[in-house]
Amino acid sequence: MKSESMQKHKKEAPKSIKGAVITLSDSKYRDFLKSVNNDISGTLIKDALEEKNEVVFYSIIPDDAGLLISMINHVIETYDVDVIITTGGTGIGPRDITIEALKEIFDKEINGFGEIFRYESYKELGTGAILSRATAGVYNEKLIVSLPGSPNAVKLGLSIILTELGHLVKHLRE
Known part of the structure; x- marks a missing residue:
């Protein structure tokens, strides 16, 4: 049962937002x-966003923390964007740098997203879900969502976050 105040907030939320997508992958970058x-x-992220929103930026970059932060700053400074969704670089391997880079810049972390993502992953995958480090946070009044690189994980993350995008953006604009 949803609270009355949450229902009111969702009604007042923007119906469409502007998003950016950044893929982090050494191999996909070489192919690109x-x-x-x-x-x-x-x-998958671009297509899902474009159903009700606008994608104003898309790029594929290598797994490089400095480049990721530079790209995020470029997007925020250059485009009228509400959310940046990243995919890739969230594992525990030596080249997986997305989470560490983002946690360095987050003004606030949205812990609930990662918690729900891991819970839903656990229901599908079992204890292997402990490998997931998906997260979300706020940086310079913009929402940043970081999803794993697996298409199935992206679908799961989108199923959690898409219905809340307008609601989250509304809170960031207050």
């Missing part, structure tokens, strides 16, 4: 430089 775009997860 050869004019081959095999970014299934980034495409």
